[in-house]
Amino acid sequence: MNWHFPLLLVLGTLTSVCSQFSFYPLEELSSDVGIQVFNQIVKAKPQDNVVVSPHGIASVLGVLQLGADGKTKKQLTTMMRYSVNGVGKALKKINRLIVSKKNKDIVTIANAVFAKNGFKMEVPFVTRNKEVFQCSVKSVDFEDPNAASDSINLWVKNETRGMIDQVVAPEDIDVGLTRLVLVNAVYFKGLWKSRFRPENTKKRPFHGADGKTYQVPMLSQLSIFRCGTTSTPNELWYNIIELPYHGEMISMLIALPTESTTPLSAIIPHISTKTIGSWMTTMVAKRVQVILPKFTAEAETDLKDPLKALGITDMFDQSKANFAKITRTEGLHVSRVLQKTKIEVSEDGTKASAATTAILIARSSPPWFIVDRPFVFFIRHNPTGTILFMGQINKP
Structure with a gap:
């Protein structure tokens, strides 16, 4: 038998x-x-x-x-x-x-x-x-x-x-x-390379995939990040940003549709390691106000x-x-x-360095990168291109 x-x-x-x-x-x-x-x-x-x-x-x-x-x-x-x-x-x-x-x-x-x-x-x-x-x-x-x-x-x-x-x-x-x-x-x-200050965390609206709006704690920071906009082959545009960790070997990458009417499901099938690699070469550093759910x-x-x-x-x-x-x-x-x-994504508000504080001083209105609707994230080991974690967040 x-x-x-x-x-x-x-x-x-x-x-x-x-x-x-x-x-x-x-x-x-x-x-x-x-x-x-x-x-x-x-x-x-x-x-x-x-x-x-x-x-x-x-x-x-x-x-x-x-x-x-x-x-x-x-x-x-x-x-x-x-x-x-x-x-x-x-x-x-x-x-x-x-x-x-x-x-x-x-x-x-x-x-x-x-x-x-x-x-x-x-x-x-x-x-x-x-x-x-x-x-x-x-x-x-x-x-x-x-x-x-x-x-x-x-x-x-x-x-x-x-x-x-x-x-x-x-x-x-x-x-x-x-x-x-x-x-x-x-x-x-x-730990984030550029940490979020706890006093800047406020409840803000997040528009869930179910059509409902939720008030959730949002991290907020004005700093220099690499970001950009790209599109799928059928020209659905989406925004991308890199949030590096303090060792600079690992980053969190976030992508969400540029238009609120474009569902997250329309861009996810387009993403591969090759796509992510192209993000890394096309994103540019700029001073930007980031609003990100704590979740x-x-x-x-x-x-x-x-x-x-x-x-x-x-x-x-x-x-x-x-x-x-x-x-x-x-x-x-x-x-x-x-x-x-x-x-778990949070501020880590243990210390804020003088250099960080200096970066936060704005002379003019900066562009905003607001993650207030469904998004996809990747935690990437940059020297090898390894994706350690990834996920879609429809409701923080």
């Missing part, structure tokens, strides 16, 4: 925001995988807040690709557009650059395989994942779902500095069938349907999934791919 056992994938991601570019073509491909998944999610949830980690999605798919064989591997490779085995050294270098202390802002990325006690995995799978993704292997007792989920959640809580404390519930674990749980955690905390967004998303829509289907089908490079003793298939993401 050919038994197949479910494989649960969990991605825990968060970012806390208190407050010359080169590209690796490989990382553009890697981030585009996550952007494609994001596009599928927002199609199904056009009026919801959606937050994902493209880098986290690509990492877990990379781990799976190393364990897949046959058509299952082909589907993963076709969608990702690269083979992990062929670019392992480059992926390892990219990951090291992202978490480097040179960033000043804090970025941690952790991957782990939680395996059933006694479950034997192929040595090349374990070794290669450790080399490329720094993926650790931990044994747990899936016969006790409460204890197993507690172990996984504690690991995620530690890796995300306590911001995400649960990604797996006991009911997600099948006592008789669960063999592996793959987990990815991404944590980012950055927290948290989302838990099952990525199974978006991935299936993009052609990755066999790994979810117990009659077709082929993970022979993980184990040859039992058949495995993926039951769910969960990503939990949290982002």
Whole structure:
């Protein structure tokens, strides 16, 4: 009898925001995988807040690709557009650059395989994942779902500095069938290079995607930012701005339609890493008054349907999934791919330097960049072009 056992994938991601570019073509491909998944999610949830980690999605798919064989591997490779085995050294270098202390802002990325006690995995799978993704292997007792989920959640809580404390519930674990749980955690905390003063935060109107207007706390700052206006191929114009973090390696990029009558959904499908790269070369620095919502967004998303829509289907089908490079003793298939993401954006009003205060003094009326309607954001590691996080905010 050919038994197949479910494989649960969990991605825990968060970012806390208190407050010359080169590209690796490989990382553009890697981030585009996550952007494609994001596009599928927002199609199904056009009026919801959606937050994902493209880098986290690509990492877990990379781990799976190393364990897949046959058509299952082909589907993963076709969608990702690269083979992990062929670019392992480059992926390892990219990951090291992202978490480097040179960033000043804090970025941690952790991957782990939680395996059933006694479950034997192929040595090349374990070794290669450790080399490329720094993926650790931990044994747990899936016969006790409460204890197993507690172990996984504690690991995620530690890796995300306590911001995400649960990604797996006991009911997600099948006592008789669960063999592996793959987990990815991404944590980012950055201080704005030019911080927002708390006394300037006021409630202002935000026009939600549902047609309602909400009074929400808005950050406000007059400073020098790189910004610009561009258009989709069918000439729908939208505004873009870069808000750098204090280490200057990572930035938040915000885009929203120029005209309030243009829905956010009209510009999102146009955006890719190539598009974002073009923003970085065309934006110009100018003194501008920025009005930005102070917000927290948290989302838990099952990525199974978006991935299936993009052609990755066999790994979810117990009659077709082929993970022979993980184990040859039992058949495995993926039951769910969960990503939990949290982002917090605030002023970080601890200090305001004299230089910042000087910049805030206006002699003439500056242009305004007001984010008072649905927008899309990206948190980008600029030296590599990696998109760590992205999201659409319809209601702060």
